[in-house]
Amino acid sequence: MAEFSPLVSELIEALRCLPGVGPKSAQRMAFHILQRDREGGMRLARVLAEAVAKVGECRYCRILTEQALCTICSSGKRDRSTLCIVENPADVYALDQATDYSGLYFVLKGRLSPLDGIGPAELGLDCLEKRFCEGEIREIVLATNSTVEGEATAQFIAEMAYNNAIHVSRIAYGVPVGGELEYVDSGTLSHAFAGRREYR
Amino acid sequence: MAEFSPLVSELIEALRCLPGVGPKSAQRMAFHILQRDREGGMRLARVLAEAVAKVGECRYCRILTEQALCTICSSGKRDRSTLCIVENPADVYALDQATDYSGLYFVLKGRLSPLDGIGPAELGLDCLEKRFCEGEIREIVLATNSTVEGEATAQFIAEMAYNNAIHVSRIAYGVPVGGELEYVDSGTLSHAFAGRREYR
Structure with a gap:
């Protein structure tokens, strides 16, 4: 051959x-x-x-960059009191393209998963807690994935934030825009129904 | 953003x-x-x-290799009187894996296409003609693609071979193995019908 x-x-x-x-x-x-x-x-x-x-990571948000601080963290136009917490660097670019969010980000590079040896230290949660204590951050938006581990991670970070009197929100679950109800899985439907909002 | x-x-x-x-x-x-x-x-x-x-190309067959001669052309176990002519290097590996062909190959790296400035020289047909003249090759198998340009190229090379009294064959057209007649295009069907063979 x-x-x-x-x-x-x-x-x-x-x-x-x-x-x-x-x-x-x-x-x-x-x-x-x-x-x-x-x-x-x-x-x-x-x-x-x-x-x-x-290429290493940004000292503040752990985005991939060859500089000490990424373009977002070093920008003067960003609201430094709000922090959006995501699992992957790609999530930062996806959110930033789709929304008008103008705060900072923090990339976990994973989710809590004790069985795989991924604990708070691996996700940089010690650095995050230090920043919570410093008092600059007044609000966090939890944008981890809606998996079991993503939820547990969100829960863990929310506790840390509550201890520092920081306002916590979570991105909304629901039916994807343009999707048809009939094809949406039951977990999503149940979240969409429970999270219904006043119609204006 | x-x-x-x-x-x-x-x-x-x-x-x-x-x-x-x-x-x-x-x-x-x-x-x-x-x-x-x-x-x-x-x-x-x-x-x-x-x-x-x-990585350059084999001096004989134009397969990609970093050596002067590729493993096929330098092998002592190959039948040096038969030459299979293909358009792309990948075709060589595909044919060699699927068949028990044990001759040599010649890679055109394209097909005749005068409008794109691809003539006989670009396909190395001058080298090929020289090898035809040398007399070692007694049979060629044309395995160019079954497109208009592939056919024209096959025709051109066949003429060159006839002039040197070399036996010429063309790989068979027909219905793909495992295919259903109903979904086969009419050009293929017409070739398959015209090229029918005695049933044994």
Whole structure:
């Protein structure tokens, strides 16, 4: 059976570190770069090495950045008394694009999951508590995912906030906009019904 | 609106050189590497740079390889009198995995397409003709795609082979194995019917 040359096999294997890339896609990507876009491949290699070496996290919110403070935390236009707490860095960009929220963020990079060894320290909750104590933050919005672990994490952080007399809210559960009731799962429906609001 | 740090944006942009990777997947890949697999990212950067710099093509068959001759052309176990002609390097591996063909291959890296400036020279047909003249090759199997350009290319190469008294065959068109007649397009059906063979 025909085999790829050692370097080509190694490239195909290395491309599989990307999420959602199986053997077939990796092969397609390797051939594409080597046949049609060597310049792009060279650029990707250079940027990737630089990013892996230099990108760390923002000292305040743990967003990925190569600077000490991310653009959000260092911005003068943001309301520094409100903090939105999310699980992943991608959530920050999703929320910021969709809403007019203008406060700061805090990225947990995970959720409480004692069985996997993820406790408060791994999520940076000690730093968060310190910031709660400092008194600058007056309101937090809990935007962790609506899974069991996400809920437990929200609950834990809410307790911390209550102890510092900080106002706590949670993003709303309900029927997705544009969705049809008939296809919505019962957990969501039950939340949507229980969380109904005055019609204006 | 929140912005990625310059290096993170650059990484997301650079990942888009990969085929089938849009803005969302690129963002997901960048976050995955930076949050969960820096080692894999570093390895990918290194292998990618090395492959782009070193991988060229086999002197005989134009398969991608970093050696002068690919493993197929340098193998002593292959039948050197038969040459299978394909459009892309990936076709070589697909055919070699699926069939018991044991001859050599020749990769065109494209098909005749005068409007796009792809003529016989771009496909290496001059080298191919020289090999036809040398007399080692006694049979060729045309495995270009069954598109208009693929057909034209096959026709062109067949003429070259006839001039050197080389036996020419073309891989069979027909109904895909496991397919249902009802869903097969009419061009394929017509080829399958015209190309019917004695039932044994």
